[in-house]
Amino acid sequence: MPVIMFSTFWVPTTFMPGWYQTVAIWDPFNPVLAAGRSAMLGAGGWHDLAVGITAMATPAGLAYTLAIRRFTRLSTAD
Numbered sequence: 153m154p155v156i157m158f159s160t161f162w163v164p165t166t167f168m169p170g171w172y173q174t175v176a177i178w179d180p181f182n183p184v185l186a187a188g189r190s191a192m193l194g195a196g197g198w199h200d201l202a203v204g205i206t207a208m209a210t211p212a213g214l215a216y217t218l219a220i221r222r223f224t225r226l227s228t229a230d
Contacts, residue, residue, distance in 0.1 A: 161185055183207045 160182055165173045176182065187204030189195075 180207045180211065 160176055160179075165176055168176060183200060183203040184207060185204075187200040190200045
C-alpha cells in the first residue's frame with residue numbers, strides 16, 4: 153500500500169508539496185494510473201498504456217528471474 157500512498161491516485165500532483173511531487177512523479181504506479189485514466193476517458197493513450205505495461209512487466213520479470221535462479225540454486229544444493 154505505500155506505493156499508492158505516494159501516487160497520484162488520491163490527489164493530483166498540483167496539490168502536493170514539492171518533495172511529495174518528486175516522490176509521486178517517480179512512483180512506478182503512476183504510469184499505470186495514467187493508462188487507466190486515459191482508457192476510462194476514451195482518450196486512447198497508447199503511449200500511457202505502453203509505459204504502464206512496461207512499468208508493471210519490468211519489475212515482475214526481474215523478480216520472476218531472480219526467484220527462479222534462487223529456487224534452482226537452493227533445490228540443487230546438497
